[in-house]
Amino acid sequence: MATAGGAGPPSTVSPPLPWPFERSNWDSPSLPLSRPIRLQERCDWSGTRGLVPRGYHFLTGRAGKCTRKHALNCHRMKPALFSVLCEIKEKTGLSIRGAQEEDPPDPQLMRLDNMLLAEGVSGPEKGGGSAAAAAAAAASGGSSDNSIEHSDYRAKLTQIRQIYHTELEKYEQACNEFTTHVMNLLREQSRTRPISPKEIERMVGIIHRKFSSIQMQLKQSTCEAVMILRSRFLDARRKRRNFSKQATEILNEYFYSHLSNPYPSEEAKEELAKKCSITVSQVSNWFGNKRIRYKKNIGKFQEEANLYAAKTAVTAAHAVAAAVQNNQTNSPTTPNSGSSGSFNLPNSGDMFMNMQSLNGDSYQGSQVGANVQSQVDTLRHVINQTGGYSDGLGGNSLYSPHNLNANGGWQDATTPSSVTSPTEGPGSVHSDTSN
DNA sequence: GTTAATGATTACTA
DNA sequence: TAGTAATCATTAAC
Numbered sequence: 347m348a349t350a351g352g353a354g355p356p357s358t359v360s361p362p363l364p365w366p367f368e369r370s371n372w373d374s375p376s377l378p379l380s381r382p383i384r385l386q387e388r389c390d391w392s393g394t395r396g397l398v399p400r401g402y403h404f405l406t407g408r409a410g411k412c413t414r415k416h417a418l419n420c421h422r423m424k425p426a427l428f429s430v431l432c433e434i435k436e437k438t439g440l441s442i443r444g445a446q447e448e449d450p451p452d453p454q455l456m457r458l459d460n461m462l463l464a465e466g467v468s469g470p471e472k473g474g475g476s477a478a479a480a481a482a483a484a485a486s487g488g489s490s491d492n493s494i495e496h497s498d499y500r501a502k503l504t505q506i507r508q509i510y511h512t513e514l515e516k517y518e519q520a521c522n523e524f525t526t527h528v529m530n531l532l533r534e535q536s537r538t539r540p541i542s543p544k545e546i547e548r549m550v551g552i553i554h555r556k557f558s559s560i561q562m563q564l565k566q567s568t569c570e571a572v573m574i575l576r577s578r579f580l581d582a583r584r585k586r587r588n589f590s591k592q593a594t595e596i597l598n599e600y601f602y603s604h605l606s607n608p609y610p611s612e613e614a615k616e617e618l619a620k621k622c623s624i625t626v627s628q629v630s631n632w633f634g635n636k637r638i639r640y641k642k643n644i645g646k647f648q649e650e651a652n653l654y655a656a657k658t659a660v661t662a663a664h665a666v667a668a669a670v671q672n673n674q675t676n677s678p679t680t681p682n683s684g685s686s687g688s689f690n691l692p693n694s695g696d697m698f699m700n701m702q703s704l705n706g707d708s709y710q711g712s713q714v715g716a717n718v719q720s721q722v723d724t725l726r727h728v729i730n731q732t733g734g735y736s737d738g739l740g741g742n743s744l745y746s747p748h749n750l751n752a753n754g755g756w757q758d759a760t761t762p763s764s765v766t767s768p769t770e771g772p773g774s775v776h777s778d779t780s781n
Numbered sequence: 782g783t784t785a786a787t788g789a790t791t792a793c794t795a
Numbered sequence: 796t797a798g799t800a801a802t803c804a805t806t807a808a809c
Contacts (some may be wrong), residue, residue, distance in 0.1 A: 588787065638799065
């Protein structure tokens with residue numbers, strides 16, 4: 347039992363209340379708890395307020411030491427008075443509790459909890475916010491560069507998660523220790539003054555609420571940290587990364603080998619996305635940008651076009667030859683007989699017409715045909731660029747500057763694209779093999 | 782620091 | 796709803 351205040355006359359002015367959650371203050375005589383557990387305030391339960399220090403007589407103020415307390419405890423009226431006082435305090439306690447304990451769930455706290463759960467900070471660990479990171483990775487392409495970035499993101503998120511849980515554990519431990527400590531003190535006090543179990547329970551509730559508010563601060567700052575991390579790592583616009591060289595090459599190869607109709611179908615986009623390790627929407631963006639920029643400044647892209655055209659020319663030539671040879675082998679008719687159902691190369695217009703029909707429903711095995719068509723585009727371009735090979739493969743150059751119509755569109759009456767919709771055009775539906 | 786290139790976004794259109 | 800055109804925001808080269 348503490349004897350604070352026994353060394354001299356009491357002061358009527360209370361000292362400033364210490365911060366309650368530091369363990370060093372737990373034994374302080376002036377804990378900022380509500381009145382019933384201002385343990386050192388007074389030593390008696392007779393109705394006088396706490397102006398008399400422990401060990402002093404509560405009427406005369408003279409030192410009477412613990413013999414007085416003993417005398418009081420042994421007083422014949424004590425049990426009766428004690429029980430009356432207990433009853434009064436019980437009623438008071440209930441009314442106070444009734445007013446205090448109807449706490450609706452804090453919406454702010456709920457929001458924080460939900461966010462921490464969604465970000466993978468709280469709740470079961472599944473790779474430290476892998477869901478959020480995976481979603482972000484999918485949104486921003488998921489390339490190898492991004493993978494590195496997202497692993498970094500995950501690492502930092504895991505760090506935040508660890509700090510959060512460590513702090514949370516500390517708070518819980520402190521809360522439990524503090525609660526136990528207070529309960530022990532109250533039990534001790536209940537021998538000499540009326541402290542009911544319900545009152546102790548209420549006090550525990552108060553302590554828990556205090557600690558909950560601190561936990562909310564922790565959750566708040568954790569959320570802020572996660573938001574900052576997200577904005578730094580996952581904001582697609584801020585963190586724009588150039589596609590890898592290989593990806594750009596693949597996209598360019600497709601673009602320049604389909605210059606007559608640079609509108610990849612959904613399937614082609616998916617294939618390209620797969621090859622480039624980017625998303626389909628990124629492929630769409632890339633083609634959208636490329637078409638616009640190409641059209642705006644054809645001259646600037648000429649060199650690039652030549653480069654890619656030359657690069658694929660040899661392959662294209664081989665492919666064409668192979669296709670023709672294959673056709674010769676498999677076809678019951680002779681290659682240049684003009685009969686239906688085969689690739690007739692002597693005239694590009696014919697070929698495109700044939701391609702059109704071949705890409706239709708009547709011919710399911712058009713993969714080769716589309717491939718050949720796209721590569722013939724490339725061949726034409728090379729021929730046009732390298733010297734005016736006047737039209738073994740087509741009188742009208744199908745190379746793109748001429749494919750842009752007066753309205754700035756890609757479709758041209760002389761090209762197959764004018765016959766079919768962009769997404770249905772030759773070289774688009776089955777063109778993924780062109781790479 | 783400047784500038785061109787480039788990926789993403791937005792408003793609009795057919 | 797896909798595509799266009801303009802624009803933004805960032806990167807990379809100088």
